[in-house]
Amino acid sequence: MSVIDFSVARSEIEALKVEDIKIADLTHPEYRDTLDNWEKWRRTYEGGDEFIRYYLKKFSIREETDDFERRQEITYVPAFAKAAVNDVKDAIFQRIADVSRKGGPASYQNGVKGLEGGVDLAGTTMNSFIGTIILPELLTMKKVGVFVDMPQLPGDTLMDSVGVRPYLYHYTAESILNWELSGRSDKTYTKLLLKDTIYKSCAITGLPTEKEIRYRYMWVENNYVNTQFFNEDSEPVTRFHKEGIDVIQLNIPIIPFILFEITDSLLRDVANYQIALLNLASSDIAYSLQSNFPFYTEQFDPRAENLFRRPVGHNKVGESDDSVQIVQGGERADTLSAKNQEIEIGSTIGRRFPKGLEFPRFIHPSSEPLMASMDKQKELKEDIRRLVKLAVTDLSPSKMASAESKGFDERGLEAGLSAIGLELEQGERLIAKYWEMYGQKGNEKTVIHYPQKYSLQTDEEKRKEAKDLLETAKIIPSVSYKKAVMKRVAEMTLSTKITNEELQKIQKEIEKTVVVADPEVLHRDIELALIDPETASLAMGYPKGSVEKAARAHAERVRRIAESQMKARGVTDLGGVEDKSRDEKMNKDEENVPSKKTRGDAK
Numbered sequence: 001m002s003v004i005d006f007s008v009a010r011s012e013i014e015a016l017k018v019e020d021i022k023i024a025d026l027t028h029p030e031y032r033d034t035l036d037n038w039e040k041w042r043r044t045y046e047g048g049d050e051f052i053r054y055y056l057k058k059f060s061i062r063e064e065t066d067d068f069e070r071r072q073e074i075t076y077v078p079a080f081a082k083a084a085v086n087d088v089k090d091a092i093f094q095r096i097a098d099v100s101r102k103g104g105p106a107s108y109q110n111g112v113k114g115l116e117g118g119v120d121l122a123g124t125t126m127n128s129f130i131g132t133i134i135l136p137e138l139l140t141m142k143k144v145g146v147f148v149d150m151p152q153l154p155g156d157t158l159m160d161s162v163g164v165r166p167y168l169y170h171y172t173a174e175s176i177l178n179w180e181l182s183g184r185s186d187k188t189y190t191k192l193l194l195k196d197t198i199y200k201s202c203a204i205t206g207l208p209t210e211k212e213i214r215y216r217y218m219w220v221e222n223n224y225v226n227t228q229f230f231n232e233d234s235e236p237v238t239r240f241h242k243e244g245i246d247v248i249q250l251n252i253p254i255i256p257f258i259l260f261e262i263t264d265s266l267l268r269d270v271a272n273y274q275i276a277l278l279n280l281a282s283s284d285i286a287y288s289l290q291s292n293f294p295f296y297t298e299q300f301d302p303r304a305e306n307l308f309r310r311p312v313g314h315n316k317v318g319e320s321d322d323s324v325q326i327v328q329g330g331e332r333a334d335t336l337s338a339k340n341q342e343i344e345i346g347s348t349i350g351r352r353f354p355k356g357l358e359f360p361r362f363i364h365p366s367s368e369p370l371m372a373s374m375d376k377q378k379e380l381k382e383d384i385r386r387l388v389k390l391a392v393t394d395l396s397p398s399k400m401a402s403a404e405s406k407g408f409d410e411r412g413l414e415a416g417l418s419a420i421g422l423e424l425e426q427g428e429r430l431i432a433k434y435w436e437m438y439g440q441k442g443n444e445k446t447v448i449h450y451p452q453k454y455s456l457q458t459d460e461e462k463r464k465e466a467k468d469l470l471e472t473a474k475i476i477p478s479v480s481y482k483k484a485v486m487k488r489v490a491e492m493t494l495s496t497k498i499t500n501e502e503l504q505k506i507q508k509e510i511e512k513t514v515v516v517a518d519p520e521v522l523h524r525d526i527e528l529a530l531i532d533p534e535t536a537s538l539a540m541g542y543p544k545g546s547v548e549k550a551a552r553a554h555a556e557r558v559r560r561i562a563e564s565q566m567k568a569r570g571v572t573d574l575g576g577v578e579d580k581s582r583d584e585k586m587n588k589d590e591e592n593v594p595s596k597k598t599r600g601d602a603k
Contacts, residue, residue, distance in 0.1 A: 021234070022233075022234050023193070023215050023217070023230045023234040024177070024195075024213075024215065024232065024234075026177065026178055026193060027177045027178055028177065028178045028179060031176070031177060031178065034142075034173075035174070037265070037268070038141055038173050038174055039174075040267075040271050041140050041141055041142075041265050041267045041268075041271055042140065042141065042174075043055070044081050044082070044140075044267050044270075044271040044274050044275075045081070045082050045085060045136070045140040045267060046082075047077040047079045047082060048077065051077055051278070052072060052075050052077060052278065053072070055275045055278055055279075056071075056072055056075055056278060056279060056282055057279055059283065071282055071285075071286045072282075074282075074285055074286070074289070075278070075281070075282040075285065076281065076285070077278065078274065078277040078278060078281050078377070078381075079274070080274065080277065080380075080381050080384045080385070081267055081270045081271065081273065081274040081384050081388070084266075084270065084384050084385045084388035084389075085136075085139050085140060085266050085267065085388060087385075087388075087456060088139060088266060088388065088392055088417070088420075088456065089131075089135050089136060089139055091417060091454055091455060091456050092131075092135060092417060092420055092421060092424075092454055093131040093135060095421075095450075095451045095453075095454060096127045096130060096131050096450075097127060098451050098499075099127070099425075099428075099448070099449070099450050099451070100447070100448065100449040101126070101428075101432075101446070101447075101448050102444070102446070102447045102448075103442060103443075103444030103445050103446045103447050104432055104435070104436065104442045104444070104445070104446030105435065105436060105440035105441055105442040105446075106442065107165040107166075107435075107440050108432060108435050108436075108440060108442070108446065111126070111165070111167070112125060112126035112127075113125060113126075114128075116165070117167070119167065119168045120167055120168050120169060121167045126428070129168065130424060130428070133170055134146070134170065134260055134424070134427075135420075135424075137170070137172060137173070137260075138260050138261075138262060138420070138423070138424075139262075139265070139266050139420070140265060140266065140267055141172065141173040141265060142173065142261065142262060142263075142264060142265040143173050143176075143259055143260060143261035143262070144170055144171070144172060144173065144259075144260050145170060145171035145172075145173075145175075145176050145194075145257055145258065145259050145260070146168055146169075146170050146171070146257070146258045146260065146427065146431060147168070147169055147170075147171060147194075147256060147257050147258075148166050148167075148168060148256040148257075148258070148431060148434040148435060148438075149166065149167060149168075149169065149256070150164070150165075150166045150167075150250075150438045151164050151167075165438075165440060166256075166434070166435050166438050166440065168431065171194055171195075171257075174195075175194055175195040175196070175197075176192075176194060176259075177193040177194065177195055177215075178191075178192070178193040179191065179192050179193070180192075182220075187259060188254050188255065189218075189220075189254075189255045189257055190219065190220045190255075191217075191218070191219045191220075192217070192218045192219075192255050192257055193215065193216070193217050193218075194215070194216045194217075194218075194257075195213060195214075195215055195216075196213070196214045196215070196216055197211055197212075197213060197214075198211070198212050198214055199211060199212070200212045212231075213231075213232050214229055214230070214231060214237070215229065215230040215231075215232075216228075216229055217229075217230065218255050218257075220253065220254070220255060223253040224249050224250065224251065224252075224253070225249070225250040225252050225253070225254070225255050225256075226247055226248070226249050226250070227247070227248040227249075227250065228245070228246070228247050228248070229246070252434075252437050252438065254434070254437065256434040256437065256438075258427050258430045258431055258434070259427075260423055260424065260427045261423065262395055262419065262420060262423055263394070263395055263419075264391065264394070264395070265391075266388050266391045266392065267388075268391065269387045269390075269391065270383075270384045270387045270388055270391075273380050273383060273384050273387070274384070276380060277377060277380050277381070277384075280373055280376060280377050280380075281377065283373065284370060284373050284374065284377075287365070287369070287370055287373075288370065290365075291365050291367075291370075296343070296345060296360065296361075296362055297360065297361060297362075297363055298343075298351070298353065298360040299353065299354075299357040299358050299360075300354075300357075389456065392416040392417060392420075392456075393416045394416065395416035395419040395420065414453070414454060414455055414456075417454035417455070417456070418452060418453075418454060420454075421450045421451065421452070421454060422450070424450060425448060425449070425450040428448045428450075429446075429448050432446040432448060433446075451499075451500070452500050453491075453495035453500065453503075455492075455495065462492050462493050463493070465492060466489040466492055466493055469485045469488060469489055470485065470489065472485065473485040473486075474521070483510055483511060486510045487507045487510055487511075490503065490506050490507060490510065491503060491507075494506070522536055533547045533550075534547045537550075
C-alpha cells in the first residue's frame with residue numbers, strides 16, 4: 001500500500017521539491033479555470049451584504065469615500081437572478097414527490113423515507129436532500145458531489161454491524177480540488193482530492209469553537225479504496241485530526257463519490273445582469289433620497305446691490321493688489337456675502353423680490369434620469385428571466401443517460417428540464433449502487449424512476465394556453481387538427497400530475513374518439529339530424545352501449561309521464577277515476593247559457 005507523506009519522503013523531496021508544494025495547490029486545471037466563475041455565481045445566488053461589498057462600485061473618482069460608504073449602507077440586492085433560478089428549481093422539486101424508488105436494502109428504503117436518521121443521519125429524506133441541497137448547487141454551480149460514507153464498525157463480528165449503515169453528505173464545486181477518472185463510462189474515480197470543513201472543539205467543554213480545513217486524498221489500489229488526511233500545511237493527520245500517518249483502507253473497489261453535473265450553470269450569462277442591476281438600483285435609491293431635499297433659489301439684480309471695487313493701487317497698508325476686496329458701506333465683501341446667504345424662510349415668513357423678477361421658490365432635480373434608469377432596470381429584469389429559460393433549453397442530457405431516457409428526450413422533453421431530471425436520476429442510481437457496495441443487501445434490485453415531464457408554466461398559464469388552443473380547434477375544420485389539439489391540451493394540463501403511462505393512455509383514447517371541439521356544436525348537429533346519437537355518444541367519450549341504455553331510459557320515462565297524465569284525466573279503462581274537473585267545467589258552462597226568456601213576455 002502506498003502512503004503519501006510530504007514530510008518524510010526525503011529522497012523524492014530533493015528531486016521533485018515537494019517541500020514547496022502545498023496540497024491545497026494540487027488542483028485540477030479545470031478547477032483553476034472555473035474558480036472565478038464559481039465565486040461569482042455563488043455570490044450572485046446567495047446575495048446578501050457580501051454581494052454588495054464585492055460588486056458595488058463608485059460612480060466615478062469624484063465620489064468621496066464617505067459618500068460611497070453611505071450609499072453602500074442603503075443599497076439592497078435585486079435578487080432577480082436567484083428568483084429565476086428558483087423557478088426552475090421549484091418546477092423540478094414539485095415533481096420529485098413522484099419519484100419511484102423500489103427495492104434495494106431495507107436500510108436504503110428507510111433512509112430515503114427519513115427513518116433511522118434519514119439519508120444523512122440527520123433525519124433528511126431523499127426528496128429533501130435532492131431538492132434543498134443538490135438542486136440549488138447543481139443549477140447555480142453546474143456541479144455538486146455526493147459522498148456515500150460508512151461509519152466505522154465497532155467490531156469485526158456480524159452483530160457489531162447491526163444498526164450501522166451508509167449515509168450521505170455533499171461537496172460543493174469549490175471543494176472538489178482534483179480527480180482522475182478511470183476511463184469507464186460510469187464516471188468512476190481512481191484518485192480524488194477533496195476539501196473538508198470541520199469544526200474544532202474546545203478540549204474542556206467539547207463545544208465547537210472554530211472551523212478547520214482538512215484535505216482528504218483517496219486512491220484505488222489492488223481493488224481497495226485508501227484514504228489519507230492532511231492539514232492546511234500539507235502534513236498528514238489522523239482521522240481524529242492529530243498529527244501522524246493514518247491510512248484508512250475501505251473494503252470496496254470504487255471510490256464512493258458521485259458527481260451530479262449539467263452542461264452549464266444557469267447563471268453564466270445573468271450574473272453580470274444582476275451586478276448591473278445592483279449598481280443601477282444603488283444609484284436610484286441614492287438619487288431618490290437626495291432629491292427629497294430641495295434647495296431655495298432667488299433671483300437678484302446685480303445693479304441693485306450697489307457694489308463697487310476699490311481701484312487697484314489704492315489698497316490699505318499691508319494689502320496687495322491680489323487681495324482686492326469688494327466694499328459696501330465700509331464693510332468687507334466676505335462679511336456681506338455671509339450676511340446675504342443667511343435668509344430666514346418658512347410658512348409664516350414672507351420675502352420681498354424686485355419687480356420684473358421671478359418669485360423665490362424651491363427647486364429639485366429632474367426625475368427624467370431616474371425614470372430612464374427605472375426603465376432600464378425593468379428591461380434587465382425581463383432579460384434575466386429570458387436568459388435563464390434560454391440556458392435551460394440549451395441543457396442536454398448527460399452522456400451517462402440511458403438510451404431509453406434519451407429516447408424520451410428526443411420526443412420533446414420541455415425546456416431542458418428533463419436533462420436535469422435525468423442527471424438526478426442517474427446520480428441516485430449510483431448512490432443506491434454504492435450504498436449496496438458497503439454490504440447492504442436487499443431481496444430485490446433497486447429501481448429508481450424520475451418523471452419524464454416537467455414544465456415552467458404555472459397552472460394559470462397552462463389553462464390560458466389550453467383555452468386558446470381549443471378556440472382554434474373550433475375554427476379549423478380538420479379532425480386531425482382537433483385530435484392534435486386535444487392531445488396537446490391533455491399533455492399541457494396533466495403531464496406534471498400523472499405518470500407517462502397514464503398520459504399515453506389518454507392520448508390513445510383521444511385518437512380513437514370522434515373529436516368535437518365544442519359540445520354545443522354537437523348538440524345542434526343532433527337536432528338538425530346531421531349526426532346519429534351513437535356517433536355523438538362516441539364523440540363525447542361515453543361508454544359503448546350508452547345510446548341503447550339512454551333509449552330504454554327515455555322510453556320508460558315517457559311511459560311514466562303518459563300513465564300519470566291518463567290517471568289525471570280519468571281514463572277508466574286504464575284504472576283512472578272520473579274527471580271531476582271536466583264535470584265541474586261543464587256545469588259552469590251550463591249555468592252561463594242564457595235562458596230562452598231573456599226579454600220577458602211580449603205585449
